[in-house]
Amino acid sequence: MTAEAAARGRPREQTATTGATAPVVATMSIGEVLSRLRPQFPDVTISKLRFLEAEGLIEPHRAPSGYRKYSVAHLDRLRFILSAQRDRYLPLRVIREQLAALDRGERVVGVSVAQPSDGPAADVSAGAVEVRVSRAELTERAGLDAESVTALIEYGLLVPGSDGSFDAEALAVARAAAQLAAYGIGARHLRASRAAADREVGLLEQIVTPIARHGGPGGRAQALETVHELAALTAQLHAALVRAGLRRGLGV
Numbered sequence: 001m002t003a004e005a006a007a008r009g010r011p012r013e014q015t016a017t018t019g020a021t022a023p024v025v026a027t028m029s030i031g032e033v034l035s036r037l038r039p040q041f042p043d044v045t046i047s048k049l050r051f052l053e054a055e056g057l058i059e060p061h062r063a064p065s066g067y068r069k070y071s072v073a074h075l076d077r078l079r080f081i082l083s084a085q086r087d088r089y090l091p092l093r094v095i096r097e098q099l100a101a102l103d104r105g106e107r108v109v110g111v112s113v114a115q116p117s118d119g120p121a122a123d124v125s126a127g128a129v130e131v132r133v134s135r136a137e138l139t140e141r142a143g144l145d146a147e148s149v150t151a152l153i154e155y156g157l158l159v160p161g162s163d164g165s166f167d168a169e170a171l172a173v174a175r176a177a178a179q180l181a182a183y184g185i186g187a188r189h190l191r192a193s194r195a196a197a198d199r200e201v202g203l204l205e206q207i208v209t210p211i212a213r214h215g216g217p218g219g220r221a222q223a224l225e226t227v228h229e230l231a232a233l234t235a236q237l238h239a240a241l242v243r244a245g246l247r248r249g250l251g252v
Contacts, residue, residue, distance in 0.1 A: 026061040026069035033070045033078065041082045047218035049078070051225070055092055057081055057099065087168050089231040132165040142174035144181075151187035152177055156194050196238075204230050 028036075030046055037044045052058050053068075058077055060068040077099070084090045084098070133141065138158075139149050152158040157177065158170050166174075177190065207230065212223035 026071040028070040048221040085228040091232045143178045
C-alpha cells in the first residue's frame with residue numbers, strides 16, 4: 001500500500017480552531033501534552049485535562065493498554081479551550097457550543113482562526129501565542145500608540161511584570177481600551193472600571209482562595225476553573241446592567 005493510500009485509509013478528525021480535517025495520529029501521552037501546553041498555560045494540570053475530558057470537551061483515544069493518547073488535533077483543541085477560558089473568560093457551556101460550531105465548519109464570531117499547533121503563531125484570542133509580550137508588542141497588537149499605553153499604565157489599567165512584560169490579560173485590556181478610544185473614551189475615563197474590578201476581586205477572592213488552599217491536589221485547577229466561571233458571570237452581569245441603564249436613558 002502506498003503512503004498516499006494509507007493516509008486516505010486513516011481516520012480523520014476536525015481541529016477545533018480551523019474546522020479542517022487532520023489525520024488521527026494519536027501518539028502523545030498525557031504527560032507529553034502537558035509539556036507542550038505548559039509554556040503557554042503554566043497552570044494546566046493532569047486533573048484539568050481529565051476534567052475537560054469528563055465534561056466532554058476533549059476525547060483522547062485509548063491505547064489497548066488503556067492509556068490516553070492524544071493527536072495534534074487534540075492538542076489544538078485543548079489550546080482553544082484553555083485560551084477561551086483564560087483570555088475570553090468563557091464558561092464551559094459557551095466553549096462547548098463554539099467547539100460544536102467549529103466542528104461543523106461554521107464561523108464563530110469573535111474567534112480568530114488559529115494555525116495548527118505545529119504552524120506559525122496565531123492571534124492571542126485563539127490562544128496560540130506566548131503568554132508574555134513586551135511593551136512594544138503590546139502596543140502594536142492592541143492598536144494603540146505609545147502615549148495611550150503610558151496613560152493606561154499610569155491609571156492602573158495595565159500592570160507590567162517585574163521584567164516589564166505583559167500577560168494575555170493585559171493585552172485583552174489594551175485591546176478593549178483601544179476600541180473604546182475610538183468613541184472618545186480615554187484611560188482617565190476608565191479609572192472607575194479599574195476600581196470596580198478591584199472591588200469584585202476582593203469579593204470573589206473570598207470564594208476562590210479557600211478552594212485553592214483546601215481543595216487537595218486538584219485545588220488549584222478547581223480554583224482557576226472557578227475564577228473563569230465567576231469572571232464570565234460578572235462580565236455578563238456588568239454588560240447587562242450597562243445595557244439596561246443606557247436603554248433607560250434613551251427611553252427605549
